[in-house]
Amino acid sequence: MSVSAPTSIDARLSAHTTLRLGGPASRLVTAADADAVVAAVAAADAAGERVLLLGGGSNLVVADAGFDGTAVLLASTGVHTEPRPDGSVVVTVEAGEDWDAVVAATVAQGLGGFECLSGIPGRTGATPVQNVGAYGVEISDLLVDVDLYDRRSGTVREHVPAAELGLGYRTSVLKGRDDAIVLRVRFALSADGLSAPIRYAELARTLGVTAGERVSPAAAREAVLDLRRGKGMVLDAADHDTWSAGSFFTNPILPVADAPQVEGLTAWPAGEGFVKLSAAGLIQQAGFTRGHAGPGGRVALSSRHVLALTHRGGGHTEDLLALAREVRDGVAERFGVTLHPEPVLVGCSL
Incomplete structure (x- = not known):
């Protein structure tokens, strides 16, 4: 039987985001398992309330006004590993599991595939929504299927194949919508004691x-954790460089003919006729340096990585958005x- 923690009224969402920013939700319900998630969302739907799903809050920018509705905090846990005939394994993970804890556990078992996604904060249920990726690996490389709660029909859809999720660069058909909620995720990992092929040049050099x-x-x-720590991308409550939503801007993908020719700018092939440009490189060459301060110094670009917008303490979401607009407009x-x-912007926009 599923059990939900007592509902909190006017709970500040800043306590549930890595930016430590955001106003209150009308109510906050902690869902201890998948059934509790479904029950909480269904109850909110029946009451005509809006719903916000919360995991680790590592990819959310919540407005200062907060969220007028029910925030459901995913606290479902459980990891199950099953061998497959081809020698690989399928790992089934509940949506509320801490992502890096899952990565650490599979690495400790000698399973390969997740290692390049080490140190990424948040919950497992968010990984297919964003098609999380780092150091040459994306969730789409490993994802088998997901179980979804379909709010339109009020039913649970099991084993929805990865091929149906429209997985692309930091996106999927699940991103930016709230009518399909990830309850659990299944991945295929190798069991031969080796990592996925090392594709990312910086990581290959490090290794x-x-x-x-x-x-x-x-x-x-x-190696990945060391690289991420050097960029302030591993959570540390005492380090304001980690009070962020990770990389704030995606690397733009443009037709080759439209891409600016910038000396020294990192670029990667992105399919026939397209190129992916380094957002960090564009930001730097537009004149923004590490530590560049936003309003009142309450927010700033990370002192270690210009792609991260950080909260330095005492700030507001609007401060962060003002800095983001300054950077965006400067590059444009x-x-x-x-x-x-x-990140997903809740009740606010650029």
């Missing part, structure tokens, strides 16, 4: 291997390229 080689999952995880003016936010 001392050539692109395409495989290493132990543990070695890859430690300099290069004619419009950067788009990666």
Whole structure:
């Protein structure tokens, strides 16, 4: 039997986001398992209330006015591993599981695939929504299927294949909508004691291997964590550089003919006729430096990574949005390229 924690009224969402920003939700319900998630959402729907799903809050920018509705905090846990005939394994993870804890556990078992996604904050249910990726690996490389609660029909759809989710660069058909809620996720991992092929040049250099080689999952995880710590991208409550929503802007993908020719700017092939540009490179070459301060110094670009917008304490969401607009407009003016936010904006916009 599912049990939900007592409902909190006017609960400040800043306590549930890594930015530590955001006003109150009308009510906050903690859902301890998938059944409780369904029950909480169904009750809110029956009452005509809006619903906001909360996991680790690592990809949310919540308005200062908060959220007029019910916020459902995913606290469902459980990880199950099942071998497959081809020697790989399927790992089934409840949506409320802490993502990096899942990564650490699979790496400790010698399973390969998740290691390059180490150190990413948040809950597992959000990973397919955003098609989370880092250091050459994306969730789409590993995802088998998901179980969804369909709010329109009031039913649970089990084993919805990854192919139906429209997974693309930091997006899916689930992003930006709230009528389909991820309850659990299944991934395919290798069980031969080796990582996924190392594709990302910076990581390959750190590991001392050539692109395409495989290493132990543990070695890859430690290298990734070291790289992320150096960029302020591993959560630390005492470090304001980690009071962020991670990379705030996605790397823009443009037709080759429309891409600005900028000396020294990192770019990657992105399909026939397209190129992906480094958002961080564009920001730097537009004149924004690490630590660039926003309103009152309450927010700033990270002192270690210009792609992260950070809360330095005592700030408001509108401060962060003002800084984001300044960066976006500065890049557009300099290069004619419009950067788009990666986090989900709740009750606010750029």
